[in-house]
Amino acid sequence: MVVLFLGGSSLVSCVMLFSSFAFICAFLPVVVAGYFTLARVRPQWLMGWLTLASLFFYGFWKWEYVPLILLSVGVNYALSVQLQGAKKKWPLLTLGILFNVGLLGFFKYVDFFLENYFAVTGATDGQLLGVILPLGISFFTFQQIAYLVDAAQGKVEEFSWLRYTTFVTFFPQLIAGPIVHHAGMMPQFATPENQRVNWHNIALGVTIFAFGLGKKILIADNLSPEVAAGFADVGALSVLEAWQTALAYAGQLYFDFSGYTDMAIGAALLLNVRLPFNFNQPYTATSLQDFWRRWHMTLTQFLTEYIYFPLGGSRKGVIRTYLNIFLVFLISGFWHGAGWTFVLWGVAHGVWMMLERVVKRWVTVPDVLGWAVTMLFVLSSWVVFRAPDLATAQTMLLKMWTPELSWETVMGVGSGLGLTYIIGKIALDAPQIWERFKPNFWWGVSTIALFVASMISLNKATEFLYFQF
Amino acid sequence: MNSAQRYGLWVLGIGFTVVALVMGFWVWAYHQILDYPRMTNSMKYEVTKNLPDDFPRAVIIGDSRGLDINPLVIEEVTGEKIYNLSADSGKLIYAYYTLKRLIEQDAIDKVYMQFPEFLVRGEALYTGSLGTIVSRYSFDRADVKDLDQHLPGIYDKWKNMQFLGPEYFRLDVWRTLRKQPYKIFEIPFDKEIYMNTVKHFRGFRMRHKDQNKGYSQIVNTENGLIYDWSEVDDKINYKHETNNNNVAYEEIWGTYTKKLIDLLESNDIEYTVFLAPYPKEKAGQAVNLGFKPDNQAALVGLFPKERVKTKALVMPNDRFRDFSHLNYRGSEKYSQYVAEYIVQGKEPNPKKYQTVELQVKWEGEADTPYFEAVRAAEEARTKEIQQLKGEARKIEKAAEKEVKELQKQWEKVKIEFTSPEVNEPQPVAPPKPVEPAGEAAPAAGEEA
Incomplete structure (x- = not known):
């Protein structure tokens, strides 16, 4: 009983997730109340x-x-x-x-x-440390x-x-x-x-938290079974199913991680602490560079400031600039996980960033084309990011990029991409909420609806994807 | 009070209130269950220690699927009182010791046993002393086990509604909701059905507070009649079983099947073995299990043929609460089926319980894929064998080649060995001159 209401599975009950009853109904209220009480006395x-x-x-x-x-x-x-x-x-x-x-x-x-x-x-008898x-x-x-x-x-x-x-x-x-x-x-x-208690921050914090909770519980967690099923048996997927799985994972990762970040920002705001934004509608990016300005923004800032600039940034000639970009993404890939898939993912992003720079020197790419190409690359790279090993990633990518495309597949993938753009555009990240928020009836109704719907579905909550990194 | 303050208070107030109400409902629903101590194998075993005078002479025994047989329905049809001794994860070891105790007290004449097909096949693994079953089917019922077993009314609705789960995003659900929006808020709990289902299950599910009479007094779980497995005579085998080892499990299965049969037959107990019914859905999905013919055979192989009811019942999905456990509707229907079998002593007309439509579907959805799967598996196996044969031929050829090569090398070595250079006579050291015996030591008496 207790386990069920505190979070569901045993794994979930071990980590105090933002999306758990323990956090929302006990920990956070106690910490906030204690904070403002202590602030007085x-x-x-x-x-x-x-x-x-x-x-x-x-x-x-x-x-x-x-x-x-x-x-x-x-x-x-x-x-x-x-x-x-x-x-x-x-x-x-x-x-x-x-x-x-x-x-x-x-x-x-x-x-x-x-x-x-x-x-x-x-060595066949080598022991891992575990x-x-x-x-x-x-x-x-x-x-x-x-x-x-x-x-x-x-x-x-x-x-x-x-x-x-x-x-x-x-x-x-x-x-x-x-x-x-x-x-x-x-x-x-x-x-x-x-x-001091700042009601504007509390109102905004609660709203951002509820939106983040909704993203995680109502969307990301519902995409999770599709993704798991797809990656569990990549060989059995059709071309269209492979694309669907990739799209579902792109959605899951975005709603999961941005949802988590929104909850973090919202929770901190209740204590009058403003955390930096981390997502800004990344699936509307028209280039990979733009994408990294919108996805995990604080990591991009960190890598730029503490790795790219110290390496010389773009001040030491074209070749060196390219090399620096490549190194930054290689490190980023390795930071994300100890596995060759992550390294390959980082390498792919580094190479693509270099190519993008080369192309931009000569051609001005229309936004629509830039967006489509970027999304196709990002989707493909997420496959490598998610795959348990390189062989699975290879199988999946070969399926997705088969030359034998049917009309149905092209339409399906096109619709999926279009849907991704629309969702990417209408899904509110913390910056949009921050900018548009007004403490009025409709914001209140939306927040309550998301909060209640998410709380009711909490017993199915799964772990956040980015906990592993 | 400014607008932000009003907003914050309203949102938090309404949000938490609604959540509290919903959670309150669930807590209440679960409370209905948790109020009643769970029945365990041990408790069932405990029942047999102090039998009341009017304890029925016939019992049902089996695992949790056996618990789906309603003794009252059987009594209505047969006029015969019967007690359901089945228990969650009931094992043969449990059945053996329980029946042994009853027989020792001369308390029974008839036994109806029921086991699921995957236990017969030995696919299930048991862990834990009170039997948590771990099998390929069991994972899907972990979260709702209590609910689906004890509040089937809630469970059915909950399962269909999925409270904003994936089902909520289905168009057909939305259409239904548009027509009947109140259903979102409808409390999906039919207490009457629940009570009718629960209270009459003698020996099982008699957990309601008002049921402290009749047979429920036997299972006075409030007094903590918890049986300790250490009392079981055969500790070695029991420990063996908890090693969670397939081989060990099957060994025990076989061991206790024989023991049980010997026990029943040597005491002239009339017994019948049923195979638990399975749903159409499972029949459709479990294409590669081969349960339909194999398990019948397995069951016959384990028990004497005349004791085994030869067909397992396939029932519509809506009579099951999960992959193999019946809900209250299925339970009632299946109990009638068992009762008729008992009366007739043979298979009742299955069409009464298994519609023609379902039969047709069964052929199409279950049998055909099953046979196709079998054929595909056979083809794959043939292909694999051919492939292996091909590889074996390759290996054989390579080995032959290698042998030939080695023979050639051997010939070469032999030639080299027999060549004049190799066989040139080595200079032989001249033999040491042999010293004459007695030279060093003059013979005794020589000087003299």
């Missing part, structure tokens, strides 16, 4: 309260990993303080980056490397690397350890982003105005 305890709540949120999944995140936070904070006063900063910065990459490398990639090592050496990936490690590692780099460059102004811990562990963004920047976050925790 003991404002100095606020950061402690948020940190404790966040650690509880994290530890709800596996309390054994709470020391790990605390270790990561502690080491990074200590290094950043040392960096502040150090004359030679690069040794400390290198140490810090090595620590973070090492931690991420061990928990996320060690089995991948071992597996490939065994495959290359032909390390469990701590939730959100890719996200909080990136955030802290950024913090260290900025600390080395003298861009960090605040060094309060509690505020730093709150910044890293802040529960709405802890597990799957958006990847937040200390410069945008830490001052918000210190602003006295943010410690």
